Amino acid sequence: MSAKPKVIFVLGGPGAGKGTQCAKLVDTYGFKHLSAGDLLREERGKAGSEFSELIEYHMTNGTIVPVAITCKLIEKAMQKSAADTFLIDGFPRNKDNLDGWLQEMADKTQLLFVLFFDCPNDTCIKRCLKRGAAGSGRTDDNLESLRKRFVTYQDTLSIIEYYKKQNLVITIDSNRSADEVFEDVKIAVENVKK
Ligand code: UP5
Ligand code: MG
Numbered sequence: 001m002s003a004k005p006k007v008i009f010v011l012g013g014p015g016a017g018k019g020t021q022c023a024k025l026v027d028t029y030g031f032k033h034l035s036a037g038d039l040l041r042e043e044r045g046k047a048g049s050e051f052s053e054l055i056e057y058h059m060t061n062g063t064i065v066p067v068a069i070t071c072k073l074i075e076k077a078m079q080k081s082a083a084d085t086f087l088i089d090g091f092p093r094n095k096d097n098l099d100g101w102l103q104e105m106a107d108k109t110q111l112l113f114v115l116f117f118d119c120p121n122d123t124c125i126k127r128c129l130k131r132g133a134a135g136s137g138r139t140d141d142n143l144e145s146l147r148k149r150f151v152t153y154q155d156t157l158s159i160i161e162y163y164k165k166q167n168l169v170i171t172i173d174s175n176r177s178a179d180e181v182f183e184d185v186k187i188a189v190e191n192v193k194k
Helices: 018-029 036-045 052-061 067-080 095-104 121-133 143-164 178-193
Strands: 006-012 032-035 085-089 110-118 169-173
Touching (some): 006 018, 018 032, 052 143
Parallel strands (some): 006 085, 032 085
């Protein structure tokens, strides 16, 4: 029987730098990056998807898509990849997500640790607004959606607490340049690999 796929959850506020740091981790360690948000945006864009409208509604309102949809997309993406370690970015974000993962995926995977990018809200907001102004095309890179995203983000803090109690959380200050942040990320990953 082959070993279970390994998982690293990557959490942090909207714009904390999850995607940016995951890209660097992919380049350095060859992990497979699965952004739950990207998977949902891809599903939303598929012609004929029965979930397009629901996903669009939740994204614009900064609320969370029901876990059955997100978890299935993650599972399918994992099955399509030959990688042995997956960065799951932006998931689980709330209790519904966590319950769904524990029920469907926890036994099929090995959770290595949780990377938590800690960043003040005002920095996160500036980054997302800058990205929106530069033409990201994201329907949630505007102040109204961002305010809602930060309200919803409060629920993610309780998920981080849940994993902290299991000593699985590595907290990284991401209010610095992306390269400085990554120096600490590398140290964290190397320590776990020892
Ligand atoms: N940037 C990054 N790092 C920087 C640094 N150190 N210094 C200066 N600039 C930096 O970065 C954001 C921007 O900041 C970029 O322009 C970057 O260049 C710059 P990024 O790396 O993209 O940050 P990230 O944390 O990934 O921000 P993102 O906006 O993707 O975070 P969200 O968590 O809000 O977005 P996500 O795509 O995960 O989710 C979007 C929505 O999808 C949610 O609100 C929700 O409605 C839905 N969703 C679900 O329902 N369920 C899920 O499981 C996941 C998402
Ligand atoms: Mg992202």
